[in-house]
Amino acid sequence: MPMQYTVGPTRYQALRANEQLLEQTRPGEHVWIAIATWRMDPEKLLAAHKQTEDVTMHWDAENLAGFYTGCYVCEEQFSERLYYRKCPGEPRGA
Numbered sequence: 001m002p003m004q005y006t007v008g009p010t011r012y013q014a015l016r017a018n019e020q021l022l023e024q025t026r027p028g029e030h031v032w033i034a035i036a037t038w039r040m041d042p043e044k045l046l047a048a049h050k051q052t053e054d055v056t057m058h059w060d061a062e063n064l065a066g067f068y069t070g071c072y073v074c075e076e077q078f079s080e081r082l083y084y085r086k087c088p089g090e091p092r093g094a
Contacts, residue, residue, distance in 0.1 A: 022072050028086035030071040032078065037066040 022031055038059045048055040069078040075091040076082055 030087040033072045039063045
């Protein structure tokens, strides 16, 4: 069973919402994404997973561990140099 989380009054399952957003629309296009990482309370995470209690997890600045930008396709970190280069279509060394 997928894990469920609440964002504001909305409850949602932790599934990718629109996979087409991560596809290249033309060859050589970078698909720029931002990834945020939060530190999570393990007890609340387990309770949410088991659905044993109604759990509210706050994903805000207090527990934000990192924020990263890069290309989803080639997995390279954003840089001005990379911005002007074509995406190779796969991670380096793949």
